[in-house]
Amino acid sequence: MTVIGMGEKKTPETFRVSCERFIFLDVIESSEEDAEDTARRASQSAKKNSAKKKTETKKSKVQTQPSLPELPPVPAQATLSGSDEFLGYVPSDTEDEDEDSGITALSDIEAAIVKMITDNSADGKETGLGEIGSRLVKIFPDFDIRNYHYSKLSEFLKDFPSLQVTNRDNAVWVTLKSTPDTEVEKQIQSIFARHNTADMNISMLKSELQDLNPNLDATIRKSGVTRFSVYLNRKIPSVEVNGQRVSLKS
The missing domain is CATH 3.30.420.610 (LOTUS domain-like)
Structure with missing residues (x-):
């Protein structure tokens, strides 16, 4: 049996995670309001265009009366102005809400995808x-x-x-996304500086570097190698690898 829950953003997290699917009612209401607002603006724009055409017709003494243009279908979740058009972005009155509004944090979503x-x-x-x-x-x-x-x-x-x-x-x-080698080098140097040392275990360095740079594995593969030690020797000129140790060159 599939358990689907519905509620507001203040619904306790324990209840939300107990469902196989949870839908926020706030989102449904917001989507309907956005669609109505978009349709209203489109209608107002059409009326203005119609009035403008009528004025131009009178000035040019054209006897035929222009007909109202047909309104194009309005997407339920799209906007008609600015850079948001057709980008899939849906403005909302809740846009400035705090991150603790009850929805999953973007950082958690990104970490899961990575x-x-x-x-x-x-x-x-x-x-x-x-x-x-x-x-x-x-x-x-x-x-x-x-x-x-x-x-x-x-x-x-x-x-x-x-x-x-x-x-x-x-x-x-x-x-x-891969990270430029120069940026990786700066991150490595910052790790050495934080530990106030010029020599580290390679596994420890890689672990801390991955915390700073989730794209590290992609960067290594894009360089044409698969091993972290080989990547350091080939792409990071300021360090030297000796077995399981990595040291800064003097």
Whole structure:
């Protein structure tokens, strides 16, 4: 039996996670209001255009009366102004709400997606958009992109700094962005500085570097190697690897 829950954002988390799927009523109401507002603005715009055409007709002494243009179908979750048009972004009165409004934190969602991609990569598999969507709902029963004012999952994912969304072979794929080697080098130097040392265990260095840079594995693979030690020797000129130790060059 599938358990689907519904409620407001103040619904206790213990109840939300106990459901296989949880839907926020706030999102449904907001979507309906956005659709009504969009339709109203489109209607007002059409009336203004009609009035303008009538005025121009009188000035040019044209006897035929222009007819009202047919309104195009209005997407339920799209806006008609500015850079938001067709980007899947849905403005809402709740846009400035605090992050503790009850929905899953973006950082938790990003971490879950990064783990999906990393695990798939270790198995030699790519990660598709559909897989991410279905797995996110299983991990976070209350996950709904409308909670974050989006209507398209692909556009939602594009705003994460660690993710890259590409269209290929009639499918949408999600990968981790690689980090420039110069930036990785700065991160490594900051780790050494934080420990006030010039020599570290390579496993410890990699672990702390991954905390700073979730894209580390993608960066290493993009460089053409698979081992962290080889990557350091080839791409990071300020360090030297000796067995299980990494040291800063003097």
